[in-house]
Amino acid sequence: MSSQPIIPFSEPPYLAGLPSPYYKPTHLKWQKACREFISNHLLEKALEWDTEETVPEHVFSEFAQAGMLLPSLPAPLPVEWLKKLGIHKLLGELKVEDFDYIHTMIYCDEMARSGLAGPSGSLTTGMAFGVPPLLKYGSPQLQSRFLPDLLTGRKRTCIAITEPDAGSDVANISTTATLSPDGTHYIVNGTKKWITNGIWADVSSMAVRTGGPGPSGLSMLVVPLKGYPGVSMRRLKVGGQVSAGTTFIELDDVRVPRENLIGQEGMGMRYIMTNFNHERLTIAIGATRQARVALAAAGEYVLRREAFGKALVEQPVVRQRLARCGAMMESQWAWVEGFVYQMTMLEKGVADMELGGLTAMVKAQSGVVLNECAQCAMLLFGGNGYTRSGQGELVERIYREAPGVRIPGGSEDVMFDLGVRQLVKNFKSKTEALERGKGGSKL
CATH class of the missing domain: 1.10.540.10 (Acyl-CoA dehydrogenase/oxidase, N-terminal domain)
Known part of the structure; x- marks a missing residue:
C-alpha cells in the first residue's frame, strides 16, 4: 500500500x-x-x-x-x-x-x-x-x-474515412476512385470531413469507392495530401480537442498511383472495421483517464473550498455526486483493464471475433462515463467550472470534450447497437456449429 x-x-x-x-x-x-x-x-x-x-x-x-x-x-x-x-x-x-x-x-x-x-x-x-x-x-x-x-515520424499520416454525409454509416462513403484509361492511376474525387491530423498529413489511409454501392464497393488507398495537386485542406473549428488538427479535405481529380492500393479492391470495409477496434479501445482508455482527471480536480476542490461555514466535502449532496461518478469511473477502468488483458491472452483472429462487439460497447460506455464525471466536476466547481479561465478552466474544457468521445469513432447509439448485434451473431454461429456437430437436428 x-x-x-x-x-x-x-x-x-x-x-x-x-x-x-x-x-x-x-x-x-x-x-x-x-x-x-x-x-x-x-x-x-x-x-x-x-x-x-x-x-x-x-x-x-x-x-x-x-x-x-x-x-x-x-x-x-x-x-x-x-x-x-x-x-x-x-x-x-x-x-x-x-x-x-x-x-x-x-x-x-x-x-x-x-x-x-x-x-x-x-x-x-x-x-x-x-x-x-x-x-x-x-x-x-x-x-x-x-x-x-x-x-x-519523418512524415505524417492520418486516417480519412468520414465524409459530410457518411459518419458511422461507413458503407455510405461516396468519395470515388476511378481507374484512369491507361490503368496506371486512380482518379479520386470527393470530400472528407472531421479528419484528425489531416492538416499536417503528407499522406492518408483513405476509404474510397472503387466499385458499386454498399460495403463491397469500398477500398483503401494511400492518398497524398499536403501540397499535392487537386487536394485542398482547411482546419475545422470544433467544440473540443481543438489542438488535434480536425480537417476538411476536398479532392478534385487527384491522381493516385494504382500501386497505392492497400490490399485488394473491394476489401475496404473489412480493413476499416478491423482498424476501428484499436481506435475504439484507445479512445476508451483515454476517455476513462479524462473522467479520472475531472473527478480528481473536483475532489481536490471540494476538500478546500468552503461554503456555509465548512468544506464542500462535508455536504452529503457533494459526497453523493462524487460517490456515484467515482463508482462509474472505477467500474469503467476495471472493464478496460480486463478487456486489455483479454487481448493479450487471445490470438488476433479470436480476439477480433470475440471482442469486436464489446470494443464498440466499451468505447460507447467510456463516453457516457466521461460525460457524467465531467458534468459532476463542473457542477461541484460551480461558477468556476463554467468559466473558461481560472481554477475551473480545465474542468470546463473537459466537459466540452465529452461529445468528442461520444460521436467520433462510431457514435454512441450505433456502438451500443453494434455491440449487441455482434454478440447475438456470435451466439447464433456457435449454436449452429454445435447443432451441426450433433447431426443437425432441430426442435
Whole structure:
C-alpha cells in the first residue's frame, strides 16, 4: 500500500498501491518511464497549447525521435520493421518485441493525464490509426515506400474515412476512385470531413469507392495530401480537442498511383472495421483517464473550498455526486483493464471475433462515463467550472470534450447497437456449429 496520501480517484488502483493481477515488473517500469517523458515533453504545457489550438511542431519531433509515437500502434509492434529501422527499445528500456497491449494501455492512460484529448491526439492519431492498414494489408512494395518515413515520424499520416454525409454509416462513403484509361492511376474525387491530423498529413489511409454501392464497393488507398495537386485542406473549428488538427479535405481529380492500393479492391470495409477496434479501445482508455482527471480536480476542490461555514466535502449532496461518478469511473477502468488483458491472452483472429462487439460497447460506455464525471466536476466547481479561465478552466474544457468521445469513432447509439448485434451473431454461429456437430437436428 502507498503511504503517501493521494486525492480520491486521482490514480488507477494499481498506482494507488492496491494489488493487481495484470501488471508485471516490465509494465510498472514502463509506466514510470512513460510518466517522466510525457510529463516533461507534453503535460506541462498541454493546457496552454490547447488554448492556442496547436501543439508546436517541435513536440512531434521530440516524440518521434524518442520513438514515443510508436506505442500508439496496436500491439504487438511491427518488430521486423522497427529493427530494420534501427529501433530496438523504447525509452532505452523496453524491447520492442516485449511490448503488449497492457503497455499500450499504460501509454494511452499517461498521454491523457492532461485531461485533454487534443494535445495527445495531435501527436498520435495519424500513427495510431493511419499506419495500421499499411502494416496489416499493404503489399511489401507499398510498405517499403511509406513505412520507413511514417514509423520514424519523418512524415505524417492520418486516417480519412468520414465524409459530410457518411459518419458511422461507413458503407455510405461516396468519395470515388476511378481507374484512369491507361490503368496506371486512380482518379479520386470527393470530400472528407472531421479528419484528425489531416492538416499536417503528407499522406492518408483513405476509404474510397472503387466499385458499386454498399460495403463491397469500398477500398483503401494511400492518398497524398499536403501540397499535392487537386487536394485542398482547411482546419475545422470544433467544440473540443481543438489542438488535434480536425480537417476538411476536398479532392478534385487527384491522381493516385494504382500501386497505392492497400490490399485488394473491394476489401475496404473489412480493413476499416478491423482498424476501428484499436481506435475504439484507445479512445476508451483515454476517455476513462479524462473522467479520472475531472473527478480528481473536483475532489481536490471540494476538500478546500468552503461554503456555509465548512468544506464542500462535508455536504452529503457533494459526497453523493462524487460517490456515484467515482463508482462509474472505477467500474469503467476495471472493464478496460480486463478487456486489455483479454487481448493479450487471445490470438488476433479470436480476439477480433470475440471482442469486436464489446470494443464498440466499451468505447460507447467510456463516453457516457466521461460525460457524467465531467458534468459532476463542473457542477461541484460551480461558477468556476463554467468559466473558461481560472481554477475551473480545465474542468470546463473537459466537459466540452465529452461529445468528442461520444460521436467520433462510431457514435454512441450505433456502438451500443453494434455491440449487441455482434454478440447475438456470435451466439447464433456457435449454436449452429454445435447443432451441426450433433447431426443437425432441430426442435
